[in-house]
Amino acid sequence: MPDSGLSRVLQVALCGGLWLAGGAAAQTKPGEQVYREVCMACHAAGVANAPKFGDRKTWAPLIAEGQAVLTAHGWVGVRGMPARGGNPNLSLEEFSRATAYMARAAGGTWRDPDPKMLAAIRAEEKKRIGALKAKK
Numbered sequence: 432m433p434d435s436g437l438s439r440v441l442q443v444a445l446c447g448g449l450w451l452a453g454g455a456a457a458q459t460k461p462g463e464q465v466y467r468e469v470c471m472a473c474h475a476a477g478v479a480n481a482p483k484f485g486d487r488k489t490w491a492p493l494i495a496e497g498q499a500v501l502t503a504h505g506w507v508g509v510r511g512m513p514a515r516g517g518n519p520n521l522s523l524e525e526f527s528r529a530t531a532y533m534a535r536a537a538g539g540t541w542r543d544p545d546p547k548m549l550a551a552i553r554a555e556e557k558k559r560i561g562a563l564k565a566k567k
């Protein structure tokens with residue numbers, strides 16, 4: 432029956448489309464997951480002096496720098512902190528969520544970034560890159 436064959440093909444195509452759409456929606460990972468997959472390797476134990484997860488004393492002055500500034504500096508990379516936590520596949524949003532997650536674990540009140548915060552982080556990223564270039 433060519434008819435049911437065609438509808439089967441359509442069904443599969445439709446399911447595939449839904450599956451792809453679901454995959455795309457799930458692509459921006461929550462901060463905790465990004466932390467566990469990427470940041471924990473250094474930030475759990477404080478490798479190379481990484482500010483330790485949950486260590487309020489170490490995080491307090493960092494949190495005081497403000498969410499946009501600190502997130503941008505980590506994103507660009509600073510000393511032992513590799514750019515994007517060493518994972519080039521991370522989006523800025525994911526990196527920001529992971530940073531906010533660590534800040535909250537150390538007593539901060541940072542939220543997952545909204546579009547306004549992401550724009551502020553982008554602006555700080557530009558400043559930081561400009562400052563690093565000027566130094567060379």
Ligand code: HEC
Pocket residue numbers: 465466469470471472473474478479480481482493501502504505509510511512513515516517521526529530
């Ligand atoms: C290879 C080890 C490593 C990984 C992986 C790593 N970090 Fe770091 N991170 C560091 C070190 C070391 C520092 C301290 C840098 C310094 O101040 O000398 C740091 C500092 C930071 C800072 C503070 C930056 C500042 O301006 O002082 C933030 C924010 C940060 N990391 C976020 C993250 C996030 C988010 C992830 C995961 C996406 C991550 N890091 C993954 C090693 C790492």
